[in-house]
Amino acid sequence: MTSTSARIVAGLAAFATAVVVSACSKGEDHNAHATSTATGAEQVAAHSAEDVMFAQMMIPHHEQALQLSKLVPDRSTNPAVVKLAVTIADEQQPEINAMKALLLQWDVDPHTMPDHGGMPMQGMVDDATMAKLQRLKGAEFDTLWLQSMIGHHQGAIEMANTEIAKGQSADMITMAKNIVRAQQAEIDQMKQVLGG
Template sequence: MKSFVAALAALAMALFVSACTTPASDGHTDHPHGAETPVVSGQPADFNDADVTFATMMIPHHEQAVDLSEMVPTRTTNPEVIALAQTISAAQGPEIETMKVLLVQWNAGEAGGHEGHDMSSMQGMVDTATMEKLQTLNGDAFDKLWLQSMIAHHEGAIVMADAELKDGASADAKRLAQQIVTAQQAEITSMKQMLGD
């Protein structure tokens, strides 16, 4: 098991390093999240319980955002919503992998062991009834509920990231938290404009 975890960490590190040494544009230069996904350090630097909590809870939070984004192409033809969903998925997928690597480095579990936590009480998580309703909607009705849900979801992520910035010790985790705050605040502004708020 140790060799598997070490191999996972080494592979993920190699992917992150290679991704960050190749200049590339994601085609969304109008979004502040264009910054590269933080590279995790080669050595497990200082960390504390706040860092572990941040990564452990943010992984399923991000996973739900990816799930929400995957609904979009089949439920709307709104190009702004489609583009935003693609941006969210492209940003948060790699961030999930970064947090998994951090947890491995901290010996806190490959996926953070979030099975013991109540995900429904997490900041901004979309409840099951809303997730099911979204799957029954199309067009403008879908867009409205999806945008409202994603705004609340992003606001929850920002609260969690702010807590990491305040209480965390890991430079890698804090860098990721700042990236989340910057990108998701900008996306909240865009989504509110789409809703006409």
């Protein structure tokens, strides 16, 4: 148990390190705080198939947002678009890392695609649009990029709202709420840039 705990703790520094260690410890000395740590451990460990599917679908969804963000510096001169791309990348890479860490904690391979019964990942940008974005520059690029990213964010919000309603993992639900809040704010910004 201790070597497994050590591996978990090493891989999940951001996720309840002390809780995992103390929950896995079987010493009698921990009775004084056993109730609080056990409750915390259950919240970290408790998860459902919905939580797993959300993470497995949101990871590639976020990865495409990173790909979209990387297109901006060479193709846009609009400071608002450039700033949005940086913000999106700065938010979503840590979320990818956190979701992968949770999947590992649940003994799920983060690189395995889920069996989601044919349910599509909402908002994903199709290959033709991705190819077109790579060819465009300037105002034309900005317009298509903003339109694509708005749809992409709307899809992420739909997925996150499903996780909030049906998920079990406290960590994953908190992340889903953060996704809804951050991406809705960015949608509002992108619509303003498009409207301007």
